[in-house]
Amino acid sequence: MMEPLQEKVPKRRKVNVILSIVLLVLLSRALMLFTGYIGMNLFTKSSTVPMYMQNVPGTLSKWTLKLPGELASTEKLKLEDFIKFDTYSYLKIATQGYDKFRMDEPHTAANxxxxxxxxxxxxxxxxxxxxxPAIVGMIVSNLCLLGALIYIYFIALQRGFSERQAGTVLLLIVIYPSSLYYTLPYTESLFLLLSAASIYYAGSKQYALAFIAASLSTVTRVPGFINLAFVMGSVFMDEEFKWTWRYLKWSLYSLLSLIPIGIYLLHMRIVTGDFLAPFHEQSLHWFRYTTIPFINYVRYLKKPYFSTPDGWDNGFIAFTVSTAVFVIFLSYFFAHLKKLMTNKHELLFFVYGLLLIVIPFSSQPLFLVSVVRYMMVSIPFYFYLVKLTEKWENARIFYMMLFMILQVFVTIGFFNGYYFVI
Structure with a gap:
C-alpha cells in the first residue's frame, strides 16, 4: 500500500520541493514564451525580395542591403495571441453564460x-x-499546473519512486508536446490538478477529499467520470470487497459526488430542454462521434496526411506522439503483466491511465484532431515512461528529445496561428 506523505517527507523538505516545482513551472513557461516569441519573428512576412543598393562613391561599404519595411518591426506577444480556439467559448461562458436556445431549434454550434x-x-x-477574463484564465491555469505538479511529485513518492525519478516525471509533463495548453485559458491544468488530487487522496485513503476532487473533475471535462470510477475502485479494493458498515459512508460519498454534474445537466435541461444537451451537441455540431477505438489511428496508417480539410490537425505530429504513448503502455503491460494480474491496485491504475488514452481515440472516426492534447492528462503514462527507462537511459533521452522538439513545433505553430495545434 502507499505510505502517507507525512511519514515520508520532512516539513522542511516539502518546502524545498514546492519551491523547486515553482521554479520548474516558471522556467518551463518562460522558455515556452521565448519559443513563441522567436517563432513569431523567425520568418519574414514580406513577399518583397531584399535588394542591395549601391552606395555613393567614397563610403566605407560599396553596397547596402535594403530590407523590406515589414522586417523593420518586431512581432511582440500580445494577449490576443493566447486567445484561440476553445478559449473563446470558455471566456464567453465566463462573461455571458451558456447559449440560450432550445436543443430542438435550428442553431449553430453551441457552447x-x-x-x-x-x-x-x-x-x-x-x-x-x-x-x-483571459488573463484570469491564464492565472488559473498556471496555478492549477503548479498544484498538479506538487500532487504528482508526492504521488510518485507514494508509489516508491526516488526523488530524482519523481522530478523526471514532472520534467516530462512540462516538456510534453502540448504542455503549452497548461498555460492557456484551457481546462487541461485544472483537470490535471483534480486528477492528481483524486489519485493522491485515494492512495492515502482520504476518501472524502478524493471524492470531492473527482466530483469536480466531472464538471471540468467529459473524462472526469474516470476519476470518479478510480476513486470508487480504490475504496472497493481497500475494503477487499467485504461488507462493512463503512460502505454506507462510501455510498453516500459516491452519491454526493454526482451533485455537480447533476446540477450542470439540470441547468442544461432548463436552458435547452435536454438534460444531455452537452453530449448530443458534440455529434450535432462539433464533429465528435462515438466510434470504434483507434479507428482514426488505423485510417492514418492507410492515408497519411499533414492537415485536415479544415486545417485542424497536423496528422504526422499527432501520429508520432500517439505511437510514442502506445509503445509505453504496451511495453509496460507486457513487462509487468504478472504484477498487474496479482496487484489489484496496480491494475486499477493501469486501466485508469489507459482509459484516458482510449477516449480521445473513440470520439473522432476520421482524423487525429486534438488527441495529443487530450492524452497529456494521463498521469500513469509519465510514471510508466520513467519506470521503463530506469535502466535504459537512452530510451528516456530519446523521449525527452522527441518531446522537446515537437513542443517547439507546436508552440511556434500556435503563436503563428496554425490550427493544427488544437
Missing part, C-alpha cells in the same frame, strides 16, 4: 459542450482581481 467549472472559476476570480 454547451464546454463544462462549467473552469469558466465559473474565471467568473468568480474576475470579481476579485478585475483583470481581463
Amino acid at each position: 454547451w459542450v464546454f463544462f462549467p467549472l473552469f469558466p465559473l472559476m474565471i467568473f468568480l476570480l474576475g470579481k476579485i482581481f478585475w483583470f481581463e
Whole structure:
C-alpha cells in the first residue's frame, strides 16, 4: 500500500520541493514564451525580395542591403495571441453564460459542450482581481499546473519512486508536446490538478477529499467520470470487497459526488430542454462521434496526411506522439503483466491511465484532431515512461528529445496561428 506523505517527507523538505516545482513551472513557461516569441519573428512576412543598393562613391561599404519595411518591426506577444480556439467559448461562458436556445431549434454550434467549472472559476476570480477574463484564465491555469505538479511529485513518492525519478516525471509533463495548453485559458491544468488530487487522496485513503476532487473533475471535462470510477475502485479494493458498515459512508460519498454534474445537466435541461444537451451537441455540431477505438489511428496508417480539410490537425505530429504513448503502455503491460494480474491496485491504475488514452481515440472516426492534447492528462503514462527507462537511459533521452522538439513545433505553430495545434 502507499505510505502517507507525512511519514515520508520532512516539513522542511516539502518546502524545498514546492519551491523547486515553482521554479520548474516558471522556467518551463518562460522558455515556452521565448519559443513563441522567436517563432513569431523567425520568418519574414514580406513577399518583397531584399535588394542591395549601391552606395555613393567614397563610403566605407560599396553596397547596402535594403530590407523590406515589414522586417523593420518586431512581432511582440500580445494577449490576443493566447486567445484561440476553445478559449473563446470558455471566456464567453465566463462573461455571458451558456447559449440560450432550445436543443430542438435550428442553431449553430453551441457552447454547451464546454463544462462549467473552469469558466465559473474565471467568473468568480474576475470579481476579485478585475483583470481581463483571459488573463484570469491564464492565472488559473498556471496555478492549477503548479498544484498538479506538487500532487504528482508526492504521488510518485507514494508509489516508491526516488526523488530524482519523481522530478523526471514532472520534467516530462512540462516538456510534453502540448504542455503549452497548461498555460492557456484551457481546462487541461485544472483537470490535471483534480486528477492528481483524486489519485493522491485515494492512495492515502482520504476518501472524502478524493471524492470531492473527482466530483469536480466531472464538471471540468467529459473524462472526469474516470476519476470518479478510480476513486470508487480504490475504496472497493481497500475494503477487499467485504461488507462493512463503512460502505454506507462510501455510498453516500459516491452519491454526493454526482451533485455537480447533476446540477450542470439540470441547468442544461432548463436552458435547452435536454438534460444531455452537452453530449448530443458534440455529434450535432462539433464533429465528435462515438466510434470504434483507434479507428482514426488505423485510417492514418492507410492515408497519411499533414492537415485536415479544415486545417485542424497536423496528422504526422499527432501520429508520432500517439505511437510514442502506445509503445509505453504496451511495453509496460507486457513487462509487468504478472504484477498487474496479482496487484489489484496496480491494475486499477493501469486501466485508469489507459482509459484516458482510449477516449480521445473513440470520439473522432476520421482524423487525429486534438488527441495529443487530450492524452497529456494521463498521469500513469509519465510514471510508466520513467519506470521503463530506469535502466535504459537512452530510451528516456530519446523521449525527452522527441518531446522537446515537437513542443517547439507546436508552440511556434500556435503563436503563428496554425490550427493544427488544437
